[in-house]
Amino acid sequence: MLLEIKNLSVEFHSMRGMVRALHEVSLSVDRGEVVGIVGESGSGKSVTALAILGLLEKNAAIPSGEIWFSGQNILALSQKEKQSIRGKRIGMVFQEPMTALHPTMRSVARSGRPQTALDHNRRRSSQSS
Ligand SMILES: Nc1ncnc2c1ncn2[C@@H]1O[C@H](COP(=O)(O)OP(=O)(O)OP(=O)(O)O)[C@@H](O)[C@H]1O
Numbered sequence: 723m724l725l726e727i728k729n730l731s732v733e734f735h736s737m738r739g740m741v742r743a744l745h746e747v748s749l750s751v752d753r754g755e756v757v758g759i760v761g762e763s764g765s766g767k768s769v770t771a772l773a774i775l776g777l778l779e780k781n782a783a784i785p786s787g788e789i790w791f792s793g794q795n796i797l798a799l800s801q802k803e804k805q806s807i808r809g810k811r812i813g814m815v816f817q818e819p820m821t822a823l824h825p826t827m828r829s830v831a832r833s834g835r836p837q838t839a840l841d842h843n844r845r846r847s848s849q850s851s
């Protein structure tokens with residue numbers, strides 16, 4: 723199994739109280755498999771993806787659950803280890819794709835890595851320097 727999420731719960735704490743965004747979500751994705759998550763606005767689709775990438779905001783807590791990617795327990799990895807997975811092995815096209823993707827560039831570079839406007843800008847600035 724490439725990706726396995728088991729009983730994942732995510733909650734956000736703020737001055738106005740606690741929001742339980744995910745309640746015991748489980749799903750798995752096999753290599754080569756395409757999985758779609760469908761749900762109304764606010765049902766936790768983005769929070770699920772951000773939890774996989776380790777990009778939840780600081781007020782988030784994960785009271786239960788496991789995320790396994792390629793045999794690694796993502797929640798137990800250090801920031802540095804997560805950084806080595808992000809972008810290389812797991813990519814995310816963020817909401818508002820017109821701002822996240824450059825409209826005139828191919829979406830997948832030869833490396834197989836998703837190409838973003840950020841990559842494009844970085845390349846432009848390295849060319850000009
Ligand atoms: N940083 C945060 N602090 C407090 N609550 C948050 C935070 N981030 C997300 N939430 C809440 O978590 C819940 C799930 O949000 P999420 O963005 O995952 O929904 P979604 O399914 O992606 O919705 P949409 O279809 O609109 O993109 C919502 O109730 C949202 O308000």
Ligand SMILES: [Mg+2]
Pocket residue numbers: 767768769817
């Ligand atoms: Mg969303």
